[in-house]
Amino acid sequence: MDSKHEGNAAVVVNGVATDLDGMGLNDGLASKKDVPLVGVIGAGVAGLRAAQYLLEKGYNVAVFEARDRVGGRVFTSNHLGKDVDMGPNWIHGTSGNPIVPLSELANSSLHCFEESCPVFDPDGNLLPQSETDRLQEALWKVVEQATEYSKEHKATIPAHESLYDYGVLKAEEMFGPSLPETNNSGTTSDDGDSATPKAGGTGRIRWKGQEQRKELFLSMLHMWGSLTGTSVMRQSLKYFLLEEPVEGPNLFVGSTYKPMVDILAAPSRKAGVINLSTPITSITVTNSEQRRILLTSPTSTYSMDAVIVTIPLGCLKKAAISFNPPLPTRMQQSIQSLSYGNLEKVYIHFPKAYWLTSNKAPGFFTFLTPKYAPETNPNKWHMCCFSLAHFAAPYDQPTLLFYVFGPSSAHLTSSAFTSPQTEEGLKQYTEFFEPYFSRLGGYEAESPDCKPSHIIATNWSNDEYAGFGSYSNFQVGLEDGERDIEIFREGLPERNIWFAGEHTAPVLGLGSVSGAYWSGEDAAAKVVESYGGAAQHTEGISLAEVCATGSSQMTVGGACA
Numbered sequence: 394m395d396s397k398h399e400g401n402a403a404v405v406v407n408g409v410a411t412d413l414d415g416m417g418l419n420d421g422l423a424s425k426k427d428v429p430l431v432g433v434i435g436a437g438v439a440g441l442r443a444a445q446y447l448l449e450k451g452y453n454v455a456v457f458e459a460r461d462r463v464g465g466r467v468f469t470s471n472h473l474g475k476d477v478d479m480g481p482n483w484i485h486g487t488s489g490n491p492i493v494p495l496s497e498l499a500n501s502s503l504h505c506f507e508e509s510c511p512v513f514d515p516d517g518n519l520l521p522q523s524e525t526d527r528l529q530e531a532l533w534k535v536v537e538q539a540t541e542y543s544k545e546h547k548a549t550i551p552a553h554e555s556l557y558d559y560g561v562l563k564a565e566e567m568f569g570p571s572l573p574e575t576n577n578s579g580t581t582s583d584d585g586d587s588a589t590p591k592a593g594g595t596g597r598i599r600w601k602g603q604e605q606r607k608e609l610f611l612s613m614l615h616m617w618g619s620l621t622g623t624s625v626m627r628q629s630l631k632y633f634l635l636e637e638p639v640e641g642p643n644l645f646v647g648s649t650y651k652p653m654v655d656i657l658a659a660p661s662r663k664a665g666v667i668n669l670s671t672p673i674t675s676i677t678v679t680n681s682e683q684r685r686i687l688l689t690s691p692t693s694t695y696s697m698d699a700v701i702v703t704i705p706l707g708c709l710k711k712a713a714i715s716f717n718p719p720l721p722t723r724m725q726q727s728i729q730s731l732s733y734g735n736l737e738k739v740y741i742h743f744p745k746a747y748w749l750t751s752n753k754a755p756g757f758f759t760f761l762t763p764k765y766a767p768e769t770n771p772n773k774w775h776m777c778c779f780s781l782a783h784f785a786a787p788y789d790q791p792t793l794l795f796y797v798f799g800p801s802s803a804h805l806t807s808s809a810f811t812s813p814q815t816e817e818g819l820k821q822y823t824e825f826f827e828p829y830f831s832r833l834g835g836y837e838a839e840s841p842d843c844k845p846s847h848i849i850a851t852n853w854s855n856d857e858y859a860g861f862g863s864y865s866n867f868q869v870g871l872e873d874g875e876r877d878i879e880i881f882r883e884g885l886p887e888r889n890i891w892f893a894g895e896h897t898a899p900v901l902g903l904g905s906v907s908g909a910y911w912s913g914e915d916a917a918a919k920v921v922e923s924y925g926g927a928a929q930h931t932e933g934i935s936l937a938e939v940c941a942t943g944s945s946q947m948t949v950g951g952a953c954a
C-alpha cells in the first residue's frame with residue numbers, strides 16, 4: 394500500500410492529500426503526535442457518546458457523519474410551530490438509565506402517561522374501562538411471563554415460535570379454548586362482571602363473552618408492534634428475553650431529545666472534530682504500522698489508528714460500507730440474522746385540543762382491528778395515539794401523535810402517499826386518520842377546531858442513513874440471537890475496528906437511546922483499554938462543564954416518581 398504519513402497535520406494516502414485541519418481536527422489535537430487518532434463513523438447517540446468519552450481521555454477523534462446534522466435517529470422538527478421528536482420520544486425505564494441524568498442536565502420536561510387508556514373495539518365503540526383495564530393487566534402479565542419463559546427455555550423453544558403463538562396459548566388458559574359454533578359443551582363460566590360486553594343470559598351466551606374477551610386480548614397483543622415496529626406474529630419467542638426493558642416507568646420527553654443531543658455533541662463541537670455530510674463508503678485495513686485504517690468517502694480518504702463503526706444495523710444489512718478485508722463470516726451472519734423494524738410516527742396538529750373535555754380526559758387511545766375504515770384501512774391495521782396537549786407548559790400543544798408499524802407504516806411511506814406538508818398530502822393523511830381522531834370525546838365534524846391544520850410524518854423506511862427502518866428487533870427464525878449481538882460487542886480488535894449503536898447494546902438497552910449511549914461508551918472504553926489507558930494530554934471536557942454552558946438547572950421537570 395502506497396501511503397505516507399507526514400505527522401498529524403497532513404496525511405497523503407494514495408496520492409490524495411488530506412489536511413487534518415480541513416477534516417475539522419483543531420491545532421491542539423493535531424499537535425498531539427503520539428496520541429492515537431480514532432475515527433468514529435456516525436454522529437448519532439452512540440457516536441457522540443463514544444467521541445465524548447475519547448476526548449475526555451485525551452484521544453484524537455474525527456467523527457464522520459453522512460447527514461448534514463448530528464443526532465442520527467434522534468431528530469427534532471419544528472414544522473408544527475413547536476418542537477416534536479421524529480425519532481425517540483420515550484425514556485424506557487429509569488433504573489440505572491444514563492439518559493435520566495442526561496435529561497436532568499438538559500432540564501427536560503418528562504411526562505408519565507396514565508397506564509389505563511381507552512380502547513375502541515373493532516366496531517369503533519369504547520370498551521367499558523374496567524374490562525379494558527383487566528385485559529391490559531392480563532396483557533402485561535403475559536408479556537412478563539413470556540420474558541421469563543424465553544429466559545428459561547430459549548434452548549428448546551423452536552425459532553419459528555412467536556410471541557403471538559405464546560399469547561394464543563395463554564389466552565386459552567385464561568379464557569378457555571375456542572369451541573366450534575355448534576358445540577355447547579366445554580363452556581367456560583363467565584365471572585359475572587357487569588362491565589363485560591356480553592349479550593346476557595347463561596351457557597352458550599356466557600361462553601361467547603369469554604370468546605369475545607379472548608379476541609380482544611389477542612387484538613391488544615397486536616399493539617406490541619408499536620414498540621418494536623414489526624407485527625407481534627413475527628416477534629421471536631425464543632429471544633423475547635432480548636426485549637426486556639430497563640426497570641422503571643416509561644417517560645415521554647415532552648421537551649424533546651434535542652437539548653440532550655446538544656449536550657452529547659458539545660465536546661465534539663468544541664473540539665471541532667465533527668465532519669458533516671461525509672458518508673464513509675469503505676474501510677480498508679492496510680499493512681502500515683501507523684494509521685493503518687483507511688476510511689473512504691466520495692471526496693476523500695482518511696487514515697486512522699482505530700475506528701468505531703456506529704452506522705445502523707439496517708445500513709450494515711445493505712452493505713453501505715464495504716470492508717476490506719471483508720467482515721468475518723460470523724459477523725456477516727449476525728448482520729443477516731438480526732432484524733430491523735419499521736416504526737413511523739404521524740403528528741396531527743389541530744387549532745385546539747378538542748379531546749381535552751375535562752382535566753381528567755385520557756391521554757392515549759387504542760383502536761383495535763378497526764372495521765369502520767374500509768376505504769382507507771381495509772386490512773384493519775390497529776392504531777394508537779397520544780395527546781401532546783397533556784404535557785406541562787410550555788411544551789403542551791394541540792397535537793395527536795399516531796404510531797404506525799409494519800404493513801401500515803409501509804403503506805404510509807409508499808408512493809401512494811404524498812408528503813403531508815403539501816396541501817394534497819394534508820388531505821390524504823386527514824382522510825386516513827379521521828376515522829380514529831373523530832372517535833375522541835369532544836369531536837364535532839363541522840367544528841374548525843377538529844380539522845387538522847398541519848401534519849408531519851416520519852419516513853425512516855426510506856431513509857438510507859437510518860438503514861431503511863427504525864431500530865433492531867428480534868424476529869422469528871432467529872437461532873442464536875445473544876451470540877449475534879455479542880459478536881458486535883467484541884468487535885474486531887485485531888483490526889482496531891469496533892462496533893457501537895443500539896443493535897450492539899447490552900440486553901436492557903437494545904433498540905433504544907440508552908442502549909446506543911451504553912454501546913458508544915463501551916466501544917470507546919475498549920479502544921482506550923487497547924492503547925493502555927488515557928492519553929497523556931487530557932484536554933477533553935466533562936459533562937458537568939457542558940452543563941455549565943448548555944443548561945443551568947438540574948431538575949427533571951414534571952417527572953413522575
Ligand SMILES: Cc1cc2nc3c(=O)[nH]c(=O)nc-3n(C[C@H](O)[C@H](O)[C@H](O)COP(=O)(O)OP(=O)(O)OC[C@H]3O[C@@H](n4cnc5c(N)ncnc54)[C@H](O)[C@@H]3O)c2cc1C
Pocket residue numbers: 434435436437438439440457458459460463464465466467479480481482483484485671672673674703704705708713714736737738851853857858859862863864893894895896904905906907909
Ligand atoms: C420512529 C422511532 C422511534 C423511536 N422511539 C424510541 C423511544 O421512544 N425511545 C428510545 O429509547 N429509542 C427509540 N428509538 C430508537 C433510538 O432512536 C435509537 O436506538 C438510537 O437513536 C440509535 O442511535 P445510534 O447512535 O445507534 O444510531 P443513529 O442515531 O442512527 O446514528 C448512526 C449515525 O450514522 C450515520 N451514518 C449512516 N451511514 C453512514 C455512513 N456510511 N457514513 C457516515 N455516517 C453514516 C447516520 O446518519 C446516523 O447519524 C426510536 C427510533 C425511531 C426511528
